[in-house]
Amino acid sequence: MWWGSLRLLLLLAAAVAAAAEPASTLNGPSRPVTVALRKDRGHAVDLPDTDPRVQRRATGWAPEQITVALSAAPTSAWVSWITGEFQMGGTVKPLNPGTVASVVRYGLAADSLVHEATGDALVYSQLYPFEGLQNYTSGIIHHVRLQGLEPATKYYYQCGDPGIPGAMSAVHAFRTMPAVGPRSYPGRIAVVGDLGLTYNTTSTVDHMVSNRPDLVLLVGDVCYANMYLTNGTGAAERTATRARSASRRPSTRRTSRAGTTGEGTWRR
Numbered sequence: 140m141w142w143g144s145l146r147l148l149l150l151l152a153a154a155v156a157a158a159a160e161p162a163s164t165l166n167g168p169s170r171p172v173t174v175a176l177r178k179d180r181g182h183a184v185d186l187p188d189t190d191p192r193v194q195r196r197a198t199g200w201a202p203e204q205i206t207v208a209l210s211a212a213p214t215s216a217w218v219s220w221i222t223g224e225f226q227m228g229g230t231v232k233p234l235n236p237g238t239v240a241s242v243v244r245y246g247l248a249a250d251s252l253v254h255e256a257t258g259d260a261l262v263y264s265q266l267y268p269f270e271g272l273q274n275y276t277s278g279i280i281h282h283v284r285l286q287g288l289e290p291a292t293k294y295y296y297q298c299g300d301p302g303i304p305g306a307m308s309a310v311h312a313f314r315t316m317p318a319v320g321p322r323s324y325p326g327r328i329a330v331v332g333d334l335g336l337t338y339n340t341t342s343t344v345d346h347m348v349s350n351r352p353d354l355v356l357l358v359g360d361v362c363y364a365n366m367y368l369t370n371g372t373g374a375a376e377r378t379a380t381r382a383r384s385a386s387r388r389p390s391t392r393r394t395s396r397a398g399t400t401g402e403g404t405w406r407r
């Protein structure tokens with residue numbers, strides 16, 4: 140899967156580099172350009188779970204890892220976040236997703252979040268019935284869909300459980316995509332895959348953000364509960380088992396303690 144992602148990324152980079160003006164589908168299909176794989180692309184090593192960048196910064200039921208994702212239309216968006224702590228070890232007890240509500244308050248001004256939407260919550264567990272492997276169960280994963288939004292509009296929002304003290308996030312913002320039409324495009328789309336939680340992930344994300352994309356397409360592979368530290372070993376173990384485990388990967392993303400900006404997929 141990572142190979143496919145990389146190839147797509149290279150194709151995109153090549154298409155951009157080849158033409159002075161970015162190619163537009165308004166001019167008909169363009170000829171794809173392929174460049175050779177860079178030999179010096181390096182060896183990305185997983186961050187250990189002691190690294191400050193992957194420490195949990197939230198306390199209590201405060202939302203963390205808040206993300207905004209494009210839904211089916213420019214008038215709709217998903218807000219997702221995590222509450223509670225994941226557990227890893229022998230005896231793990233899954234959290235009850237009903238413990239914390241999934242609420243987003245939003246509006247056109249930071250001091251006027253007049254709309255409210257509610258959603259669902261779930262946890263997922265990766266249990267190994269094998270001697271010597273540690274089990275994993277996630278924090279509570281919340282998803283709320285906002286609908287009836289105006290296209291190309293900046294929205295302010297906060298998420299969490301308004302019924303629990305300290306369980307609402309700060310106010311963040313995102314901009315919806317432009318209305319669908321023959322001459323209506325996001326200005327810039329960044330495509331990225333296989334980010335992982337490595338020593339190189341932050342610089343990759345920073346580089347992407349510095350180019351101010353209107354939309355980021357994350358084609359998959361962030362990190363998973365089925366390989367990382369399953370028996371108390373880290374990156375080396377992951378590398379050793381990558382080939383063997385590739386076909387067994389769950390499609391669910393690991394709810395790790397990845398640092399997030401609290402801002403969404405879109406440009407502010």
Ligand SMILES: *[C@@H]1O[C@H](CO)[C@@H](O)[C@H](O)[C@H]1NC(C)=O
Pocket residue numbers: 228229230266267268269271272273274
């Ligand atoms: C992990 O969970 C599985 C399934 O419940 C269980 O069989 C296994 O013993 C657990 N592992 C540990 C180390 O407790």
Ligand SMILES: *[C@@H]1O[C@H](CO)[C@@H](O)[C@H](O)[C@H]1NC(C)=O
Pocket residue numbers: 179180181183338339342
């Ligand atoms: C990846 O991170 C390591 C450790 O910080 C660094 O030495 C290396 O140059 C980075 N690789 C790339 C391609 O930036």
Ligand SMILES: *[C@@H]1O[C@H](CO)[C@@H](O)[C@H](O)[C@H]1NC(C)=O
Pocket residue numbers: 271370371372376379
């Ligand atoms: C973890 O599992 C790998 C692969 O099965 C094994 O090579 C390694 O020795 C194990 N490490 C520990 C600390 O048990």
